[in-house]
Amino acid sequence: MKTRDAAHAEESAEVEVLIAEAARFDGISKQIKASLARLEGGSQLVRNAVKPVYSNTQGLQVMNDNIDKILDAIDKMLGSSEDKGREERIIRAGPERVGLPDYLASLKRVDRALAQMSSTNLRINQQAIGDFNELLGEGNNQLQALFRSTLAENVQPVEPLHYITKNLPFPGLPQERVSKLGSIDSFLSSTTARDASYNSRESPSIRIYVDMRGAYLSGSLHNLAAASISTSKRKASDEIYRQGTSGIGTYASGVEGIFSAEFNNISAILSREDWGLAFEATCRKALAEFAKTLRELNMHIKSNLATDCFLAYEIVEIVTNVGYRIDQLSGQLKLPFADALKPIRETAKSSLAELIEDVRRRVSNMQTLPQDGSAIPLTSEIMTRLQTMTLYPQSLASIMASLGDGNWHSAARVNSSSSTSLPSLKSFDVGADSSQILAHYMMDTLETLLTSLDAKARVLLKSKSISGVFVANNVAVIDRMIRSSDISTILASSSTASTKIDSWRKRGTSAYLESWREPCSALMEVQYTNRGARPPSGSNGLIDSAAVIKQLGSKDKDIIKEKFKNFNTSFDELSAKHKSLQMERDVRSLLAREVQAMIEPLYARFWDRYHEIDKGKGKYVKYDKGSLSAQLAALG
Numbered sequence: 001m002k003t004r005d006a007a008h009a010e011e012s013a014e015v016e017v018l019i020a021e022a023a024r025f026d027g028i029s030k031q032i033k034a035s036l037a038r039l040e041g042g043s044q045l046v047r048n049a050v051k052p053v054y055s056n057t058q059g060l061q062v063m064n065d066n067i068d069k070i071l072d073a074i075d076k077m078l079g080s081s082e083d084k085g086r087e088e089r090i091i092r093a094g095p096e097r098v099g100l101p102d103y104l105a106s107l108k109r110v111d112r113a114l115a116q117m118s119s120t121n122l123r124i125n126q127q128a129i130g131d132f133n134e135l136l137g138e139g140n141n142q143l144q145a146l147f148r149s150t151l152a153e154n155v156q157p158v159e160p161l162h163y164i165t166k167n168l169p170f171p172g173l174p175q176e177r178v179s180k181l182g183s184i185d186s187f188l189s190s191t192t193a194r195d196a197s198y199n200s201r202e203s204p205s206i207r208i209y210v211d212m213r214g215a216y217l218s219g220s221l222h223n224l225a226a227a228s229i230s231t232s233k234r235k236a237s238d239e240i241y242r243q244g245t246s247g248i249g250t251y252a253s254g255v256e257g258i259f260s261a262e263f264n265n266i267s268a269i270l271s272r273e274d275w276g277l278a279f280e281a282t283c284r285k286a287l288a289e290f291a292k293t294l295r296e297l298n299m300h301i302k303s304n305l306a307t308d309c310f311l312a313y314e315i316v317e318i319v320t321n322v323g324y325r326i327d328q329l330s331g332q333l334k335l336p337f338a339d340a341l342k343p344i345r346e347t348a349k350s351s352l353a354e355l356i357e358d359v360r361r362r363v364s365n366m367q368t369l370p371q372d373g374s375a376i377p378l379t380s381e382i383m384t385r386l387q388t389m390t391l392y393p394q395s396l397a398s399i400m401a402s403l404g405d406g407n408w409h410s411a412a413r414v415n416s417s418s419s420t421s422l423p424s425l426k427s428f429d430v431g432a433d434s435s436q437i438l439a440h441y442m443m444d445t446l447e448t449l450l451t452s453l454d455a456k457a458r459v460l461l462k463s464k465s466i467s468g469v470f471v472a473n474n475v476a477v478i479d480r481m482i483r484s485s486d487i488s489t490i491l492a493s494s495s496t497a498s499t500k501i502d503s504w505r506k507r508g509t510s511a512y513l514e515s516w517r518e519p520c521s522a523l524m525e526v527q528y529t530n531r532g533a534r535p536p537s538g539s540n541g542l543i544d545s546a547a548v549i550k551q552l553g554s555k556d557k558d559i560i561k562e563k564f565k566n567f568n569t570s571f572d573e574l575s576a577k578h579k580s581l582q583m584e585r586d587v588r589s590l591l592a593r594e595v596q597a598m599i600e601p602l603y604a605r606f607w608d609r610y611h612e613i614d615k616g617k618g619k620y621v622k623y624d625k626g627s628l629s630a631q632l633a634a635l636g
Contacts (some may be wrong), residue, residue: 158221172261224247224250243391244314276332283336313396315393439490468511472591596635
């Protein structure tokens with residue numbers, strides 16, 4: 001018990017000690033806070049006292065810097081004033097006397113001095129600034145004159161045919177002049193130089209270049225433009241345009257060659273940001289002449305559309321390819337080429353419907369047809385048109401792709417499908433789709449031709465047989481010209497082309513065979529099954545003609561004799577007429593086979609039964625089976 005009280009008393013004493021220490025530390029903390037408050041008040045007084053001193057120090061520093069700049073500007077001004085006489089002597093002398101490098105160096109020094117004086121805004125510099133501006137302006141004028149005179153040494157038009165026929169690149173500017181012109185442009189295209197020259201944002205070197213070289217381009221190409229017109233018109237009015245006979249291909253080659261050379265000049269002389277502007281402006285005059293030539297050719301084509309539409313197809317292909325190659329080189333002129341080509345492209349589109357309508361119109365205007373059934377020249381002419389179309393697969397693929405399959409029948413759709421841009425190169429791909437569209441167009445043309453000819457033949461030709469021969473002959477011409485040209489490859493993409501041509505061939509054959517039904521009808525007989533036994537046959541199974549005749553009454557014998565006479569008369573007349581008709585070789589052979597297949601079996605059967613009607617005298621039975629077969633074979 002005493003031990004527990006002693007421990008409690010000891011712990012109580014320790015607690016009292018801790019409480020006394022905590023009270024002492026609390027007092028010390030209050031003293032520290034009071035000290036910090038007094039210190040903060042003192043530091044604020046110090047800051048308030050130092051701030052004006054710091055601000056004044058900054059102002060004095062700025063003033064000191066400005067004084068240093070003014071002194072520096074005065075020193076430079078005095079130095080510039082001292083150098084003004086030397087720079088003036090160099091600039092007044094001109095670049096040709098002092099040399100271009102020294103002249104440009106002098107102008108650059110004047111330019112820098114002018115910029116430094118302008119930045120000070122000191123009134124004392126205004127007179128010097130005016131003098132230096134005047135000096136810089138004179139220097140710019142002399143540089144522009146040198147730029148012009150340097151270009152003038154190479155502005156004599158060239159003869160494009162020399163380079164085109166020999167497959168040579170068109171000449172560019174000599175390298176030493178390119179370097180000289182580039183140095184001049186580098187200074188003239190600077191902002192200060194532009195401000196000193198008419199306050200224009202366009203470099204004066206570009207204006208000079210466009211003026212000088214634009215005239216060079218148009219002058220060099222002028223003769224090619226005139227030749228394109230004259231060569232395109234140098235043919236008979238009814239002669240189909242032959243590929244490559246117009247000078248437009250040479251003209252376009254000249255445009256491409258000389259434009260490409262000019263772009264190389266520009267890219268070597270002018271700053272990159274000026275290439276596009278300078279190239280487009282330099283070529284503008286020559287392109288305007290090119291567009292004018294295409295408009296004149298378009299007028300000629302439209303007035304001779306049936307024969308010269310192929311020139312339009314050729315131009316579309318040539319100009320589109322040239323435009324894309326130049327655009328790929330320079331990134332320019334795509335739109336100007338498209339604008340120049342647009343009239344001819346529209347004419348090329350409209351020609352597709354017009355050519356079909358021309359076929360219908362020309363057949364409708366025919367007053368006579370060959371009475372011998374021969375094919376007419378129009379068929380060969382139309383096939384020659386289609387053969388010529390195969391020479392322009394790229395342009396026709398592009399044109400027909402823009403029209404759509406079958407839309408050549410609608411003039412409204414043709415006119416509404418116009419575009420102000422060059423066709424894409426993808427549209428020039430001659431794939432399965434474009435070949436199929438062209439095949440459909442060709443078959444539409446042939447359908448129009450044959451339908452019109454068939455209708456006209458029914459009106460103008462004497463008989464249905466001649467009409468059939470006429471149709472068959474024209475189909476034969478069509479088929480032969482298809483097989484002998486690339487049309488066969490194009491039509492192979494159409495699943496119905498050969499079927500349609502065969503149907504017309506069968507229609508002509510069927511019409512011709514109508515006349516041969518008359519001799520066939522003479523060989524028809526009526527057999528009565530209630531008139532006794534079957535006609536007797538010989539020992540070898542053949543019909544015994546004598547026994548058959550013996551069973552006939554006199555009236556029936558007369559009928560048989562009349563049938564032989566009618567057959568002989570009709571057969572002889574038709575054979576003679578067949579031989580008198582003008583037929584294509586394969587048509588004559590085809591019709592002969594068809595006649596033989598129709599006549600020979602009937603006659604053989606009739607002859608086997610009744611040839612003993614005149615007991616071999618030949619009075620009624622003119623032909624035996626062998627002689628008739630020979631006569632039929634002779635028809636081919």
